[in-house]
Structure formats: structure tokens, C-alpha cells
Amino acid sequence: MEAYQEFFRIGQYTDPEAMTGCTVILCEDGVTGGVSVRGGSPNTRDTDALKSENNRKFVHGVTLSGGSAFGLAANAGVVDFLEKNGIGRDMGITFVPNVVGASLFDLRIGRSDVRPNYQAGQKACEEAFNGQYFQAGNYGAGTGCSVGTINGAKNAMKGGIGLHTMRHGNLWVTAVIAVNAVGDVYDESVGKIIAGARKPGESKIGFSEELFLDYYQNEEALFDGNTVIGCVMTNATFPKAKMNKLADISHNGIARAIRPSHTTYDGDTLFVLGANQINASFEAVSILAVEAVRQAIVKGTQAAETYGDYLAYQDV
Numbered sequence: 001m002e003a004y005q006e007f008f009r010i011g012q013y014t015d016p017e018a019m020t021g022c023t024v025i026l027c028e029d030g031v032t033g034g035v036s037v038r039g040g041s042p043n044t045r046d047t048d049a050l051k052s053e054n055n056r057k058f059v060h061g062v063t064l065s066g067g068s069a070f071g072l073a074a075n076a077g078v079v080d081f082l083e084k085n086g087i088g089r090d091m092g093i094t095f096v097p098n099v100v101g102a103s104l105f106d107l108r109i110g111r112s113d114v115r116p117n118y119q120a121g122q123k124a125c126e127e128a129f130n131g132q133y134f135q136a137g138n139y140g141a142g143t144g145c146s147v148g149t150i151n152g153a154k155n156a157m158k159g160g161i162g163l164h165t166m167r168h169g170n171l172w173v174t175a176v177i178a179v180n181a182v183g184d185v186y187d188e189s190v191g192k193i194i195a196g197a198r199k200p201g202e203s204k205i206g207f208s209e210e211l212f213l214d215y216y217q218n219e220e221a222l223f224d225g226n227t228v229i230g231c232v233m234t235n236a237t238f239p240k241a242k243m244n245k246l247a248d249i250s251h252n253g254i255a256r257a258i259r260p261s262h263t264t265y266d267g268d269t270l271f272v273l274g275a276n277q278i279n280a281s282f283e284a285v286s287i288l289a290v291e292a293v294r295q296a297i298v299k300g301t302q303a304a305e306t307y308g309d310y311l312a313y314q315d316v
Contacts, residue, residue: 008025010163016143020114059100071104109307157312230269238285253291
């Protein structure tokens with residue numbers, strides 16, 4: 001059993017025909033949450049409630065979905081599923097789950113008229129409670145992911161969703177990341193770009209930063225519709241303000257793996273959930289979180305499978 005499974009459940013809904021889906025992270029007992037949005041084009045739900053000065057004390061679920069703004073509808077299915085199972089704040093008359101979420105743009109791959117909806121959110125929750133095995137690559141929110149889209153869909157590559165856990169003693173941090181960047185994916189362990197923008201007739205991959213510079217006076221040429229979204233889980237104990245700071249620092253993992261990261265055309269968003277089980281220094285948790293995010297990005301990209309013109313890492 002993975003370390004995170006003692007406190008968190010992960011479930012995924014995948015539509016391989018429409019090439020979209022959603023991923024849910026559930027914590028029925030409620031955990032401390034934080035969030036950081038660094039991209040310029042985010043699609044999110046309820047992130048204001050996680051601000052340090054606001055009243056939201058616990059989070060019961062995170063929804064990561066495809067479908068752009070339409071995909072946020074999956075959150076409603078998650079909220080209703082949790083309520084029906086007695087999960088959330090007990091208000092006497094009913095249970096009110098605190099569910100936050102973010103969506104990414106995948107409408108140019110597969111079918112643009114089919115997006116994760118209420119039923120998709122419910123099905124992902126059912127899979128989470130059925131003990132579904134996490135699958136990386138073209139699954140859940142990673143189904144329709146792509147990377148290196150700055151040079152157009154025909155010259156982009158396939159992204160995906162990945163998971164990685166870092167441990168040190170009794171401390172652990174797990175990251176689940178859907179990789180859908182306008183930029184390229186860089187694996188520092190091998191010192192090279194493993195997926196990204198291509199040029200016709202070129203065998204090399206990874207031209208995103210070069211193209212951004214070439215287009216410095218022509219922003220209309222840039223290919224939009226992207227976003228890296230994810231959730232970082234840990235068993236460490238921190239107050240809400242520290243969880244928000246941890247979410248902010250966790251974006252360093254994106255910066256180490258995506259070139260360029262946090263662009264105007266990405267909606268890069270990371271949630272952080274703390275199970276409050278052990279005491280640990282903030283610096284130790286931060287180090288593990290950044291590396292977990294980085295490796296989850298690499299794993300999600302490596303596990304992706306080719307779809308149409310979107311070539312995968314394993315086929316290049």
C-alpha cells in the first residue's frame with residue numbers, strides 16, 4: 001500500500017473516446033488545505049476559501065479535470081457523492097463537503113463537445129472508494145493532456161498524469177500532477193528535454209523557449225489552451241498559512257520540469273493537503289514536495305501514449 005492511501009483516496013474517470021477525464025483526491029476525515037495559482041490562465045473552484053485569512057478549516061476533496069471551464073462541472077458530482085456518504089461539515093441538517101478544484105484545457109484533442117461532467121465526478125469518487133489502482137499517462141485528468149503546444153497541435157507531444165512519493169523517515173509527500181503545458185518537459189536526472197514542441201523535419205524536440213523568443217513581437221502566434229494542475233499530499237502537520245506557503249514552494253517542482261513554466265497561457269495551479277499526523281520542519285517537507293512534483297511530471301510524461309498527431313515520449 002502506498003503511504004498516502006492511509007489518509008487519502010484517489011479515483012479517476014477516463015473517457016478514451018472523447019480523450020478527457022477527471023481525477024479526484026478524497027480525504028473523508030478532512031485535512032488542512034492550501035493552494036497556489038501561478039499560471040496566467042487558471043480555471044479553478046473555491047480557491048479563495050483556502051486563503052489563510054478565510055474560515056475554511058478543512059478540505060474533503062480535490063477535483064482535477066479536463067474540459068477547460070466546462071470541466072469544473074465534475075466538482076458538483078464530487079460534492080454530492082460525499083454528502084450522500086456523510087462526508088463533510090456536519091451542519092445538523094446535512095453534511096457540506098469542502099471540495100476545491102482546477103481544470104485544464106484539452107478541447108483540441110479528441111471531442112471538444114464532451115467534457116467531464118457531474119456523472120464523471122461521481123464515477124471518479126466511486127472508483128476511489130473501490131480502491132482503484134492509480135494509472136499514469138492517458139488517464140483521469142491526464143487523458144487529453146499535451147505539451148509543447150506553442151508550435152501548434154501537429155508539432156506538440158502527448159502529456160499525461162503522474163504520481164510520485166518522496167519519503168524520509170516517517171515523513172512522506174506524494175504529488176499527483178496532470179501535465180498539460182505550453183512548454184517542454186525537462187528531466188534533470190538525464191539532463192535533457194523528454195517531450196515538447198517540435199519543428200517539421202527536425203528530429204530534435206524542445207523548441208518552446210526558442211519559439212517564445214522568436215515570437216517576442218507577435219503574441220498572436222502563440223498557441224494557447226494549456227495548464228499544469230495537481231495536488232500535493234503529506235502526513236506533516238502545519239497550520240493553513242504554512243500550507244499555502246508550501247503550495248507556493250511546490251511550484252518550484254513545475255519550474256524545474258517545465259520550460260518555460262507559469263506562462264500567460266498556462267493556468268498552473270497546485271493544491272496541498274496535510275493529514276496532520278506527524279511534526280516535521282517546513283524545509284524538509286518543502287524539499288520533498290518540490291522533488292515529488294518534479295518527478296510526477298516526468299512520470300506522467302513518460303507514461304503517456306501517442307494519440308493522433310500528439311506523439312508520446314516513448315515513441316520519439
